[in-house]
Amino acid sequence: xxxxxxxxxxxxxxxxxxxxxxxxxxxxxxxxxxxxxxxxxxxxxxxxxxxxxxxxxxxxxxxxxxxxxxxxxxxxxxxxxxxxxxxxxxxxxxxxxxxxxxxxxxxxxxxxxxxxxxxxxxxxxxxxxxxxxxxxxxxxxxxxxxxxxxxxxxxxxxxxxxxxxxxxxxxxxxxxxxxxxxxxxxxxxxxxxxxxxxxxxxxxxxxxxxxxxxxxxxxxxxxxxxxxxxxxxxxxxxxxxxxxxxxxxxxxxxxxxxxxxxxxxxxxxxxxxxxxxxxxxxxxxxxxxxxxxxxxxxxxxxxxxxxxxxxxxxxxxxxxxxxxxxxxxxxxxxxxxxxxxxxxxxxxxxxxxxxxxxxxxxxxxxxxxxxxxxxxxxxxxxxxxxxxxxxxxxxxxxxxxxxxxxxxxxxxxxxxxxxxxxxxxxx
Amino acid sequence: xxxxxxxxxxxxxxxxxxxxxxxxxxxxxxxxxxxxxxxxxxxxxxxxxxxxxxxxxxxxxxxxxxxxxxxxxxxxxxxxxxxxxxxxxxxxxxxxxxxxxxxxxxxxxxxxxxxxxxxxxxxxxxxxxxxxxxxxxxxxxxxxxxxxxxxxxxxxxxxxxxxxxxxxxxxxxxxxxxxxxxxxxxxxxxxxxxxxxxxxxxxxxxxxxxxxxxxxxxxxxxxxxxxxxxxxxxxxxxxxxxxxxxxxxxxxxxxxxxxxxxxxxxxxxxxxxxxxxxxxxxxxxxxxxxxxxxxxxxxxxxxxxxxxxxxxxxxxxxxxxxxxxxxxxxxxxxxxxxxxxxxxxxxxxxxxxxxxxxxxxxxxxxxxxxxxxxxxxxxxxxxxxxxxxxxxxxxxxxxxxxxxxxxxxxxxxxxxxxxxxxxxxxx
Numbered sequence: 001x002x003x004x005x006x007x008x009x010x011x012x013x014x015x016x017x018x019x020x021x022x023x024x025x026x027x028x029x030x031x032x033x034x035x036x037x038x039x040x041x042x043x044x045x046x047x048x049x050x051x052x053x054x055x056x057x058x059x060x061x062x063x064x065x066x067x068x069x070x071x072x073x074x075x076x077x078x079x080x081x082x083x084x085x086x087x088x089x090x091x092x093x094x095x096x097x098x099x100x101x102x103x104x105x106x107x108x109x110x111x112x113x114x115x116x117x118x119x120x121x122x123x124x125x126x127x128x129x130x131x132x133x134x135x136x137x138x139x140x141x142x143x144x145x146x147x148x149x150x151x152x153x154x155x156x157x158x159x160x161x162x163x164x165x166x167x168x169x170x171x172x173x174x175x176x177x178x179x180x181x182x183x184x185x186x187x188x189x190x191x192x193x194x195x196x197x198x199x200x201x202x203x204x205x206x207x208x209x210x211x212x213x214x215x216x217x218x219x220x221x222x223x224x225x226x227x228x229x230x231x232x233x234x235x236x237x238x239x240x241x242x243x244x245x246x247x248x249x250x251x252x253x254x255x256x257x258x259x260x261x262x263x264x265x266x267x268x269x270x271x272x273x274x275x276x277x278x279x280x281x282x283x284x285x286x287x288x289x290x291x292x293x294x295x296x297x298x299x300x301x302x303x304x305x306x307x308x309x310x311x312x313x314x315x316x317x318x319x320x321x322x323x324x325x326x327x328x329x330x331x332x333x334x335x336x337x338x339x340x341x342x343x344x345x346x347x348x349x350x351x352x353x354x355x356x357x358x359x360x361x362x363x364x365x366x367x368x369x370x371x372x373x374x375x376x377x378x379x380x381x382x383x384x385x386x387x388x389x390x391x392x393x394x395x396x397x398x399x400x401x402x403x404x405x406x407x408x409x410x411x412x413x414x415x416x417x418x419x420x421x422x423x424x425x426x427x
Numbered sequence: 428x429x430x431x432x433x434x435x436x437x438x439x440x441x442x443x444x445x446x447x448x449x450x451x452x453x454x455x456x457x458x459x460x461x462x463x464x465x466x467x468x469x470x471x472x473x474x475x476x477x478x479x480x481x482x483x484x485x486x487x488x489x490x491x492x493x494x495x496x497x498x499x500x501x502x503x504x505x506x507x508x509x510x511x512x513x514x515x516x517x518x519x520x521x522x523x524x525x526x527x528x529x530x531x532x533x534x535x536x537x538x539x540x541x542x543x544x545x546x547x548x549x550x551x552x553x554x555x556x557x558x559x560x561x562x563x564x565x566x567x568x569x570x571x572x573x574x575x576x577x578x579x580x581x582x583x584x585x586x587x588x589x590x591x592x593x594x595x596x597x598x599x600x601x602x603x604x605x606x607x608x609x610x611x612x613x614x615x616x617x618x619x620x621x622x623x624x625x626x627x628x629x630x631x632x633x634x635x636x637x638x639x640x641x642x643x644x645x646x647x648x649x650x651x652x653x654x655x656x657x658x659x660x661x662x663x664x665x666x667x668x669x670x671x672x673x674x675x676x677x678x679x680x681x682x683x684x685x686x687x688x689x690x691x692x693x694x695x696x697x698x699x700x701x702x703x704x705x706x707x708x709x710x711x712x713x714x715x716x717x718x719x720x721x722x723x724x725x726x727x728x729x730x731x732x733x734x735x736x737x738x739x740x741x742x743x744x745x746x747x748x749x750x751x752x753x754x755x756x757x758x759x760x761x762x763x764x765x766x767x768x769x770x771x772x773x774x775x776x777x778x779x780x781x782x783x784x785x786x787x788x789x790x791x792x793x794x795x796x797x798x799x800x801x802x803x804x805x806x807x808x809x810x811x812x813x814x815x816x817x818x819x820x821x822x823x824x825x826x827x828x829x830x831x832x833x834x835x836x837x838x839x840x841x842x843x844x845x846x847x848x849x850x851x852x853x854x
Contacts, residue, residue: 152651161600168592182761186763209768219761225653333643335613342636342639349644
């Protein structure tokens, strides 16, 4: 069948031809199909059994849409192939935090996957001030499992090289190269500056050659350092959570890149959640019955704990997977018969370098979420322009310090201390 | 025609079917064909017109040979495809220093190319104490042209990614990964230690965790940093020279890797030539009619000048190509409208990082040429075991200092000073 964008009706007909889904959905003639996507890039349907709503799947179909951003990018449907492949690879490496792929058809750019019925997007949960007891543990496990098992530390050189060549993702990498690493650092037409953002804050960033150079260096690392299969877009909008589970979704940007990119994006989005709480928690209190501002500090403290625990957990778990793999195979990336001192020293230096990369990438992500085209809801949805600009200035200052000092930070507490310091800046 | 290893007779028949060569060779029925290769990995033939010896070509055919090294590697004929492709790419980027490919047939793993009749292998020329007035200029041009035009600084992101995926070279990279970065740094069965090399020198290198870690870090960069299409084996045995010309041959190890790898291998082999001259020049003097030792110092000074001029020339030319490309396109890797201070700062930091990488790779190459399986003639051919060990100890000490200090060196004169200092070490 040639590609066609499916409607609820044609989707029902399509699904009847897919035997894998019959067991799961039961009666294929009694399905509820609801479109829930925004329709810009993908069609997303919830498909459930009318008789038993527990039986349901999500169907995601890529549209052959030309997303017009500035000079315009053609964005082909092939991103569905990237996403399906990445979901399967990550699912094999970390099944507990990746939705299961139930059916994939490349010709239709269509993926049917596990329906996360009882979960919400993490970004929304954080805006609403919800704590998740397992969040840092789960996200650090996800990153350690996926990033370690895609690297030369685990795969044979031949398997790794095959995987690199097979996962080239030119179109979506180009979006990142432009929208994260380039346009936000110049006065580009696609940038969107919030109405009260002081020109001085913008100029401070745009006029400092050291910032420009740091961003270009991170872009170089992004484009040249094929260390592991990345999610490639691991912000808090790509995570679904509830009090017990954590799932990482939407890996259509997956490609072989630097390990620190996934880590850095996640850290940046947690830091953005932290800085924005000075609006959201206060606002939530004023909206509540008692009409009193909430103290944002306890929730902010919890967010900074997540920052620290995500990094420390990732570093500890990645290193533990590595040491266990070396012990079980009797060899290591370094070679055979290396003494413990060498193995430990190499691992420590490796993680320190990934840490620096992560902080540099976090800095780029914070800048682009403030000055670039794609915003984050926790900041962009603040209706009070002055309050928003205040938080944006703090975000930019944090970004600048991360970019310029990325190789100086020795541990994550120095980063959370810095975030606390930036939080006290006034316009 | 299915693959067959050609003999002089069957090669003559083969060549008659190749119209591209007729114009060049004239009479296809009157050819002199001489096998000149060592027969281990490739058949190499000189093919010339019997009536006009000026009309000649080189024919190189890959053998489907299993090269047994330690645990043994199957080495397929596909390396001929890599070599032919790389010769064409490098020839387009730098025609004056790359032999022209006249005919290639993948099914026969056969390349007919320009015959460098009036040239010798650089390594031999350096052992014999010959100076080449254009050497550093030519080699630095070759590296600047090939390495700049393969990188993200010149190619579009899409072209670069296609090129990376198309030039995966798993088999030959594996040889480098093992024989340069791994085995020489452990007590491996494939290592070959020269008879009088002091155990203390070996242990000093093998027992220092910092050396082990540095080698593993360079291996990581080699395997993960796909910056440009490299020659991949740019030692002085891959260069053919005379007093006017310089050609770089045998790029069968070509793949997308770190820019500093080509640079570092070349620098290491020039440094090895430098240290070995304390034997060769003295020896040449004693062999000569006057039976008096020659002073090696003037030729060694020339060799260190080549080291300095190769690096400085490369850095200057690479930067100039980069600046000219940015000026002509009106944009840059950094983005549009960046000020000169930012552009310069980025270029300087970039070249400094390539310099550090080059020195790290040079350190690995010097270690493997001393302790590993594949030696260099300028050291391995020294018949006096004590004199050889003396030079090996100096080579290892230089390698160690380059590996451990690679990010501390600010300019190439610090490297040549170090080489001079190592030259004074005694057993």
